[in-house]
Every structure is written in structure tokens, then in C-alpha cells.
Amino acid sequence: MSLFWILLLPLLGTVVPLLTDRFGRTVCAFATATLPAMALVLVLLQVPAVFDGEAVVATLPWIPLLGLELSVHLDGLALLFAMLVLGIGLLIILYARYYLSSKDSMGLFYAYLILFMTAMLGIVVSHNLLQMWVFWEMTSVSSFLLISFWNHNTDARKGARMAMTVTGLGGLALLAGVIMIGNIVGSYDLTAVLSSGDLLREHAAYPVIVILVLLGAFTKSAQFPFHFWLPYAMAAPTPVSAYLHSATMVKAGIFLMARFYPVLSGTELWFVIVSLTGLTTLLIGAYTALFKHDLKGLLAYSTVSHLGLITLLLGMGSDMAAVAAVFHIINHAIFKASLFMAAGIIDHETGTRDMRRLNGLWKYMPYTATLAMVAAASMAGVPLLNGFLSKEMFFAETLDQSSLGSLSWMIPVLATVGTAFSVAYSLRFIHDVFFNGEPVDLPKTPHEPPRCMRLPIDILVALCLLVGIWPALLIGDLLAVAASSVVGGELPLYGLYIWHGFNLPLLMSALAMTGGAYVYFNREKLFTFQAQFPEANANLIFDKSVKWVMKQCAVFIEWFENGSLQRYAFLLILFAMVLLGLPLVDLDTTAGLRSQIPVDAVMLSGAALLALSALATVIWHRRRLIALLMLSVVGLIVSLAFALFSAPDLALTQLSVEVVTIILLLLALFFLPQSTPKESSPRRVARDLTIAAIFGGIIGTINYALITRPLDSISDFFLDNAKTGGGGTNVVNVILVDFRGFDTLGEITVLGIAALGIYKLIARMGLFKPTSDDDGRPWTEDKHPMMLSVISQGLLPLALLVSAYIFLRGHNLPGGGFIAGLVTSIAIIQQYIAHGVDWLKDRLKLDYQKVIGSGLLIATLTGVGSWAFGYPFLTSWYDYWTWPLIGEFEVASAIAFDLGVYLTVVGATMLILANLGQHTTTERARETEHQ
């Protein structure tokens, strides 16, 4: 469990700086450092176990059904990176305390920094690939926040955006690669993946996986051709550059390659891509670095070049090269972090980073100059420093490979050339800044920084020296254990010595040194040569390509999603048709074995009427009133069909809904045009007719195939238990209010919400209120016919009585809340039609919203009531009581539930119709007032 705390402590630590910001800078810095320091202690406590080769893994289930679990581990590689991330992170916290000005929000900066630290730690200790990917994305997001920390600065915003876009795209590629790996291996667990090397390498999808994973790694680690974002990320505050762009963020890509090294390397494809990319990056970075006048720009390209070097090592394929890669990861992190911090101090104390103005600083800050010179010498690979050792190993490995066949000699030569440039730019960093005359026009008079601001550099530079002199003693074990988890097995024999004797690598070093010195002292010629080329501004190119992509997307969306609902409906139906139609092709016989009902004349004429009226609806659909009348015939026949096929409840419901629907649509016609213009092109009509006919054919076929096959239904359960369990003989009603009561509750809720939504839609509507129909005839003055008024008034009590009867008998005979509610609604609507809204307003004081509300409340309370008796939600209860005069009568809790249904249905229907209807009346009333 303590393993999880390694991640949890920094995660908790993100809020600490925000809380302690107000207590001053020093308190804030120390408080921020506390939790990461504890995490570092936890990591160090695991060191003996990791060195002994124990599997240090901790797992928590997360979504077991999907095979997802939270899982962290510490192997050699993870241990090394965790120490780098936490150790250098602590130094950065100290450094940033002095670097940030009082104008910067220190709490926010630290919060972003610790968030990034957590993300980076998460990548290295994740034992599950998907989990690792989540942290991977988290580093992209948090580095975006860090790079754009000075967000008033355009360059910072642009640089952050570019870094985010490039690494984010790489992250997507990585996700695809990870998912493919997970699918092939059958698990995202790292142990399982790492033991499936042969399976992955022999799989047909291997090239795709390698390219996707490498895309993720190359974008993150700024490898050619994705290296352009790193120099622009230098707009970040220097502590960020020192942390992200030396030891952590850009090393994540290297880490990824090292992590997958045991399973993905070892093939021609891997060697060619990785080694050539690394070599190109090494050369381009080293060459470009020399020409950068900006101190951090030089360091950025130098980082690109060193990352290329590590990538090249990982692409060589020998175990020894992997050891050298891990060694250089450590060394580069140490000297580059200190160099960035030194550059930050110079910037801080002089006010500029332009090397054309920075000269002769030795006189002003000898201590800092010494530290920077030692670190730069390590970068150049000077003996007695750690950079020298890994560079020698690198040279030895370039000599010992044959990846390019007979052209393999090119690699050591090009490596020497690259290193010569590395020496040259390191010399420039030393000579141009600290010597070479007097400073030019500095904004500030330089002096030494505060003691503690230099402390992190002291520590790192001391490490450069110590590791350079006693390599085996200091990091021999760590290197071995980390390298062995990269190689995935036994390491070759090697020695870490301060001196390897006179050999070819040493000669290459000497050549690089002299070459580099020569290049530097003759740099004016090179600068003139380079000045002939226009400098490619990656920012402009990037902006242009982003704009181009956006434009292409816009064109595509314009074409694909043009805002036409008609078109979407067509595409949707077409898609559904293909999905439904294809399986039917495999169905051999349409008709099933079930015995069919014989046809008689009544059925036949009903079907004919239905078909004719449906067709008439379509044919006359432009004359809307006629179409509506035809539609009502269809609805009527449908309810008759329900009655015929043994579904009296459905027939009653359909019939009453039919009445309400037609009245609603008639009302709608008042507000909408009464005819449809003829506007579809013949081609479109033909197209729609075709697709409709085919779709109808498919549905009919499916239906026929379905109903002619024997049925094995679960309904016997309901038939058996309706009486004994639900206390009713109308099984449909018992299902509604008892077995599936929760569904019904949901459905009446939807009904209520729909009605309220309609109420709101109508409420603020500037209605289109015509005074005449489309042909210019005014509406009739004969508002409420006398006959209708009188008869409907007399009918009302009768209708309500029928509705009460239907409601009460519903549990045992066709009826129930839904139907009774609809019948009541129709009875009230009839009054509206016969007398008008104004007449009814004084007589029927019902707030329909409250009716809906109380209906839902009653239904819910009935359900909740069973809790009081210790039963699950909506358990029903019933008993038989003998009432005087009436006799034995069943009382069931379900009837209360049905009452809720009834009230909701009445409220919803009336809220819809009365609300819309009253607009016709008030409008006409107002019209008369105007006249």
C-alpha cells in the first residue's frame, strides 16, 4: 500500500501551495516540498527490495469487469526515474522560490509544478498501460499550464499551445498503440505485456504498433521531425525548463521507448526507425544549437541533440547500448538541469539571455560561472565528468554495430561530428558568456545570486564530478538494476571506470574536442554561411498548418453536416436500412411454423381500409386537414385491430389517445400553414419513395418472420403470479402497476416532464396568430354552438362516472389509470371546445402543474411506503374487505399507485391542450377588442 502513497502524496501536495501561499514565499516553498520529500523517502525505502530483484507491485481493483485496475510498481527503470523526478523536483522547488518575482503567483506555480510531478511519477510507476497513458496525457496538460504560466506573454501562449498540440497528437497515437497491444496480449498489465515480446513481434500488426508507440515517444521527446516545439517551449519560466526540458517531460518519450524495449525492439524495423531518427535529431540539434543567440535556445537545441543521442543508443539493439542509454539519461538530467538553472540565474541577474550582449560575466559572478563551466564541460564530454563516461560508452557502441550494413561506418563518423558541434556550443556557452570581452548594454548590473538559489546547482554539479570520478561506487548498482529492466534480462559484463585506457572511443573524443574547438573559434565563417539561409520560423509554419487543418475540417463538416435535418433523417434511415436488411439476406425461409389465423371478410376489409387511408394520408399530405382526417381513420383501425387481437386495454388506450392527438393536431393547424408547398424535386420524391418502400418491405418481412414463429415467452410468470402476487386478474394492469411499477413510474415522470417542457415552450412564444385561413376566409363568428354546449354539459358527469368506473375496475378488468386519465381529459377537453377557455376558467379551478406534481408524488409515496414495512421499493399489498352494501371489495396499494398514474395523465394532457387551446381563444378575443 505504501507504493500508492508515492503517487498520492504528490497528488495531495498540489493543494498545499495554494493553501500556504498567503504565509509568505519561504513557508510556501517548504510546505510544498514536504509531501514530495516524503514520497522520495518512500521510494528510497523500496530501494533494497528493488535491488534484490523483488517484484514491487501493488494493485487495487478499479473496474474489474473491464479488466481495469489501479496498479503501481517499482522496477529498476521506474526507481531510477522516480528518483530523478522527485529529487530534481525538490531542487527545482527551492530554485523557483528565488527565481519567481513577487508579481508571480507562487502558489499557482507550485500547484502546476507538483501536478506535473505527480503526472510524471504516474507514468513511471504505472503497472497498467491504460493508467500510464492517462498520466501521460496529464503531463501534456500540466506542462501546457506551466509553459503558459506567464500567459500575458504571446510567445508563452503560442509555445504552450504548440507543445500541447504536438504532444497531444502523439498521445493519441500512443493510445491507439497501447490499445492494440492490450488487444493482442489480452491484458494491459505490464507484467503480461512485457512477457509477450515474441507474440507482439510476430503479430501482423507489429509495424503499426511500433509506429504508433514511437509517434508518442518521438513527439514527447522532441525527436526529428517533431523537435520544433521544444525551443518554443522555452518561453516558460526557467525552473520549468530546467525541470520539464532536462529531466522529466522530454524524458518521458525516452522512458516509453525504454519501457517497451524488451517487447518492441529487436527487429529491423525498430532499429532503422529509432536509430536513424536519433542520429538525425542528434546532428540537427547539435548543429542548430551553435547558432542560437538565446542562452535557453542553445540549451533547448542541445537537449534535442542529447535526446537524439539516447534515442540512437536505444535503436542500436545491443544490450550494452541500452546500458549506455540509461547512463546518459542520468547524466544528461544532472548536467542539463544545472545548466538551465545557471542560465536562469544569468537571466535573472542581468536581465537578458542574449549571448551577443552577455560577455565577460566571470568578473561579476565567478562562483556561478565556475558551476556553469563545470556543467557545460560535462555536456561537452570532458574527462573526469559524468558526461564523458556515457559519451565514451556511446562512441564504443557506435563502433560496435552494423545496422546500416556496409554503410555502418557512417554512424561513428556522424556521431563524432555531432559531438564536435556539441563541444562547440558548450564552448560558446562558457567562452561567450563568461569571457570574450565586456558585457554590452545590460539592463542590470550583474552580481552573484542569493546563496540558496545556487544551492541546487551546487548539488547537481557536485554530482557531475562525483559520478565522473567514482561512477561504479555512486550509481553502479542503480544503473545496473535500471538497465536490466530495460534489457529485460541479464546484463553484459561491463566496467564503469574513470579511465578506459587508450582506445578508439578516446580517439573519437579527442577528435571531437579539437574539431569542436576549431569550429567554435572559426564560428564567424559558419555564422556567415548559415546567415545565407532564411531562418525557418516553426511558429508560422505551425500556425499555417493548424489553420489549414481547421479549414479542411470546416470544409468536411460543411459538406457532411450541413445543418439540414432532412438530410440527417435520410442518412439515418439509410444506415438503419442497411443494418436491418443485411441479416435478412441470411434468413432462408420467411414464414415460420406457427399455425396462422385464417382470414375473414371483416379482417380483410379492415386491412384494406387501413391501407387505403394510410396511402390517402400520404397522397393528400399537402392538404393538411384532409391528411389529418385520413390519419384519424388509420388510428381508429389500429385501435380496432388491438380489440380484435385480444388486447382490450390497448384498444381503449389507443382510442382515447387518438381523440386527444387529433384535437391537438387540429389546434396545431391553427398556428401552422394549412397546406404544404410543393417543393421536393421529382428526384427527391422518387428517392424518398424508394427508400420508404424498401424500408417498409424490410419491416414487414421482419414482422412476418417474427409472428409466424412459435413463441417461448416469459409471460407465463406474469400469468401465474398476477392473482397471487399482485392481487388482480387484469394481467396487463398488474404488470403496469406492480411487476413493472418502477418502469411505469419512470414513464409517467417522462410524461410530466414533456408536459412541463411544452408548457415552457408555449409560455414565451410570440405565436403566429392568423385571423383567417390560407384562402383568406375569416374564422367563423359562431363560437360555441348552443347544441354542443348543452349536450356536453350534460355528458360531463356521465363521462366522469365512466372514467371512475374504468379506473376502479382496472385491476381486474380492462381499464386502469392510463385509460381513465385519458377519458377524463377528453371529458374536460369537450367542455373547453363547447364553452371556450373563458367560460371554464371560472368554473374549473385546476392548476394542471399541481395535478401532475401530486400524481407523481402519490405514485412515489406509494412506492416509498413499502419501505416502512421493510419491503423493497414499490412492493404492493392487497387485502379483501367487506364493505356494507357493496360486499367484498379488494383494497390494494396498487390502486394508490394507479391514482398517481391517473392524475399525471390528466394533468399532462390538460396542460398541453388547454395551454395551446387558450391561445386561439385569447387571440380572437383580442382581435374583437381591436375592432
Next chain:
Amino acid sequence: MEAIFAFCVGLLTACGLFLTLRGRTFPVVVGITLLSYAVNLFLFSSGRLLINGATILGQSEQYADPLPQALVLTAIVIGFAMTAFVVILAIRARSDLGNDHVDGRNPPGAGLPSDRLKEKN
């Protein structure tokens, strides 16, 4: 009879779909209503067709399948609520946009004013 029933369901579907693909709101609403008849009949028939049966215990020797009936019963009521919602949406769209095309604007080149409301007033 099953064949006739299936034919009717298919025909209702086809008619409903054709109207659903029209450009004006009212035919679309009518089309959706036809389509919902078809859907309800289809779902109902998944309990198979039975004549002279019942779902009332003790009333008949043959029992119809009550489960699809219960589902369709609520579907009819919800269908009404949804139709009502679409109708009101159509009315609202006409009052806000000035036309009753489903795309919210009259198709270009049809010779129709893009804003009928203003013209009327």
C-alpha cells in the same frame, strides 16, 4: 392473417417514413404518428396474434401475451406526449423562425420568401 398484418405494418412504416422525410414540420409530425402506429403494432405482435383470447385471468381459455401489451400501452401514452412535444416545437419554430421548414429556413431557389411571418404582418 399474419401476412396481411405484416403487410399493414410494412405499409404504415413506408408511409410514415416517406412523410418523415418531407421538408415541412406538419407532414413530418403526421409521418411520425404513422410510424408510431407501425412501431406499436410491431411490438404488440411480438406477443403473437390471437383471436378471442384475453389477458384477464379466468375469462378465457387462451391467454394473450400480457407483457408486450403492457409495454405498448405505456408506449402509446408516451408517444402522445412526444408527438405533442414535437408539434409544439414546430409551432414555436414557426413563430421564432418565420417558416415551418424542418431545417429552420426555406430552401434556397424555391421561390419562397425566407420569412413568411414578416410578410404576413
